[in-house]
Amino acid sequence: MRKVATILSMLLVASTPALAAPATGNASSSNKATAVRPASSRTATPARTVGTAPAKGTAARATGARGTSARATTAKASSTKATATRRTPGKTPTAVSRTGPRAASGSRSAPARVAVKKSRQGAPALARASFPRGRAALCVTHRPTPVPAISAVAESSPDHLHLASGSALIVDQRQNAVLYEKNSETRLPIASITKLMTAMVVLDARLPLEETLEVTDEDVDWLKGSRSRLPLGTQLTRHELLYLALVSSDNRAASALGRTYPGGKPEFVAAMNRKARALGMVDSRFADPTGLNPANTSTAQDLVRMVKAAYAYPTIRQVTTTPQYTLALPEDSGSLEFRNTNRLVRAEDWDIGLSKTGYINEAGRCLVMQADIAQRPLLIVLLNGDGRYTPFADVVRLRDWLQRRQHISSLPSAPTTRSLG
Numbered sequence: 001m002r003k004v005a006t007i008l009s010m011l012l013v014a015s016t017p018a019l020a021a022p023a024t025g026n027a028s029s030s031n032k033a034t035a036v037r038p039a040s041s042r043t044a045t046p047a048r049t050v051g052t053a054p055a056k057g058t059a060a061r062a063t064g065a066r067g068t069s070a071r072a073t074t075a076k077a078s079s080t081k082a083t084a085t086r087r088t089p090g091k092t093p094t095a096v097s098r099t100g101p102r103a104a105s106g107s108r109s110a111p112a113r114v115a116v117k118k119s120r121q122g123a124p125a126l127a128r129a130s131f132p133r134g135r136a137a138l139c140v141t142h143r144p145t146p147v148p149a150i151s152a153v154a155e156s157s158p159d160h161l162h163l164a165s166g167s168a169l170i171v172d173q174r175q176n177a178v179l180y181e182k183n184s185e186t187r188l189p190i191a192s193i194t195k196l197m198t199a200m201v202v203l204d205a206r207l208p209l210e211e212t213l214e215v216t217d218e219d220v221d222w223l224k225g226s227r228s229r230l231p232l233g234t235q236l237t238r239h240e241l242l243y244l245a246l247v248s249s250d251n252r253a254a255s256a257l258g259r260t261y262p263g264g265k266p267e268f269v270a271a272m273n274r275k276a277r278a279l280g281m282v283d284s285r286f287a288d289p290t291g292l293n294p295a296n297t298s299t300a301q302d303l304v305r306m307v308k309a310a311y312a313y314p315t316i317r318q319v320t321t322t323p324q325y326t327l328a329l330p331e332d333s334g335s336l337e338f339r340n341t342n343r344l345v346r347a348e349d350w351d352i353g354l355s356k357t358g359y360i361n362e363a364g365r366c367l368v369m370q371a372d373i374a375q376r377p378l379l380i381v382l383l384n385g386d387g388r389y390t391p392f393a394d395v396v397r398l399r400d401w402l403q404r405r406q407h408i409s410s411l412p413s414a415p416t417t418r419s420l421g
Contacts, residue, residue: 202242307381321354
């Protein structure tokens with residue numbers, strides 16, 4: 001009997017490798033490691049196994065040689081999906097497989113091959129670590145952050161002012177001191193700034209302001225094709241035409257004022273040039289009362305003289321600083337609202353004594369003003385601005401610059417000022 005028992009024991013021991021394969025997916029990791037761990041002196045970092053039972057017979061074919069463990073899972077591991085990767089400090093990243101026995105990390109290509117597909121959690125930082133060298137792991141497009149342009153306000157400092165207008169001249173009206181100038185001697189078209197001279201010539205002639213005038217076909221702009229809200233045949237007083245010419249810069253209104261001057265437009269233009277010479281505007285020429293003709297030219301220095309002279313007319317001061325003018329239409333036809341072309345006039349935080357804007361293609365954006373800024377009366381001339389809001393932005397820059405300088409030193413003693421000749 002002892003011999004029979006011994007023989008049965010030997011038969012059981014001989015059949016143990018064939019029974020070593022786990023029957024279910026709940027087999028312990030130690031049993032599976034015993035079945036597939038390669039016989040090598042190098043310590044491998046195994047991948048964590050999450051999944052089900054391996055294919056039948058795979059454990060029986062495991063021999064323990066390096067690299068054969070990868071073949072041990074070919075029955076089902078070829079269709080598995082990678083869910084994530086983990087990085088072990090100082091070692092090659094390994095992959096987490098959803099099924100199959102523990103794979104040996106001795107095969108360097110196996111982790112990269114498993115981690116090619118994105119994980120279910122979608123962690124690109126982890127997936128990127130296990131791609132082989134030379135391949136793009138994740139395509140992420142980063143739009144470059146635009147570098148903000150340095151504005152003129154930022155460039156201005158207590159000792160330096162930068163204005164964007166092509167030509168500019170800022171004069172202290174009280175002290176006749178130049179605070180800022182830029183191309184002030186350059187002769188340029190002045191567009192509707194011309195209408196200030198038109199108003200002075202009309203007022204100098206002492207023509208009755210309540211006289212009724214009619215807008216006719218002669219007042220239509222055939223040169224530039226500009227629009228007007230005044231229909232032909234409209235009858236308005238000279239005073240109303242002054243408002244429309246200076247507040248909303250209406251060209252038909254200015255044309256009617258010049259056309260009804262004694263001697264007509266030719267005599268009116270001659271009177272404009274005589275007035276310019278009387279004011280010392282030696283580099284100025286006037287060709288029409290509207291400013292549509294680019295032959296109306298002047299310099300910033302000459303226009304400072306014209307603004308100073310126009311400021312002496314109470315009617316011009318009152319009209320040019322009117323934020324909005326309402327024109328009542330005849331025969332109960334309602335009314336028309338005309339807004340001042342200088343938006344700063346409509347702002348409550350500005351103390352403006354005179355204002356006029358101008359624009360044609362040849363002249364660019366123009367603005368002349370008399371204003372109290374930082375407790376100083378200033379005469380401001382800005383010509384040849386590129387953008388629609390350039391002259392208004394320049395005036396804001398000027399105000400900010402003067403306010404900063406108030407806290408540092410007084411402007412009369414500043415070395416940048418000079419007397420206007």
